[in-house]
Amino acid sequence: MNTTENTPPVRLxxxxxxxxxxKVFRDARQWTQEQLAVIAGLNVRTVQRVxxxxxxxADTxxxxxxxxDFxxxxxxxxxxxxxxxxxLKAAQEQFDLEHVTFAAIPLTTGKQLAELAQTSTMDMSELAFEMGGEADKRFAALMEYFRNYRDALDAYTEAEKREAxxxxxxxxxxxxxxxxxxxYAERQVLLKGSSDPDRPMPANVLYVIGFPLGKEPKLFATPTSVDIRL
Incomplete structure (x- = not known):
């Protein structure tokens, strides 16, 4: 078989x-044409024309x-x-099969995060893009504090909860x-342990994702199944 026959042509x-x-890239981020124009530093009419x-x-x-963020x-x-x-259709169907999509809910207050500690069993948190050393450290410190708070929540007084x-x-x-x-987003899952895979344990997973300010999507996707070692 001539493999070149199955190779897509390369062109602009x-x-x-x-x-x-x-439009697909913009819709995936739930941006308006006006938002894309501001982020790209272009006139909105230029975005509309494209x-x-x-x-x-080339500059556009x-x-x-x-x-x-190419x-x-x-x-x-x-x-x-x-x-x-x-x-392309098959690739999209495969992606949809392997991923679950969530609404990205803005997380703006410590009170929100403190309340999420009462409902989450575990969290999967990360910065969606490379942000730089200080941002990485501060995000890691926030999530470590959150986990320590969640794990010892029953020991906190109401005054201590407000301080947290x-x-x-x-x-x-x-x-x-x-x-x-x-x-953030929350997801109900069943955790299967290696010791007793026939008796899955229900858990509520909290996703906390950091995005560049002003580039927050309305949706984000994560793999349907994740290998978590407890």
Missing amino acids: LTPAELAVCI EQGWPAD CRALASAF LDIDALNKPFAIPPEDE ADTMQANIDVLKTLGVSLC
Whole structure:
């Protein structure tokens, strides 16, 4: 078999294809055209024209790639291997099968986080993008404090609970000054232990995700099943 026959042709995106890509990327983040224009540093009319299939110059493509956090800001100016439509559809179906999607709820107060300690059994928390050393340290400190609070919640007096919420609020405020915005979601799962896999244990998983301030999505996805060692 000639493998080159199954290799998609490499070429630049047409203006119509670029329009679809930009709209898909924007919709995935639940941004309006106005929000994308602000983040990319472009005129909103430029974004509208790109999504209408008008040709875009190299600088516009770089600005859009940067807004979507492409590692290579010239990616949209380079040739692509374009898969056929059936392959794209199959890839989307496979992604949907392997992932679950949540609404990203803004987490803005220490009181919110303190209340989540009462309902969550465990958490899976991370910064969605590389934020820098200080932001990484502050986020890790916040989540470590949260876990310690959750694990010893029954021992806290009401006054101590209010103090804990204030401490978490202070960390959230610092993260905001560092350009980090927090979102959360909760998920009911069944944990299967290696000792007794036939008797799964119910758990409520809390996801706390840090996004760049102003680039918070309305949805995020996570793998359907996760290997957690207890």
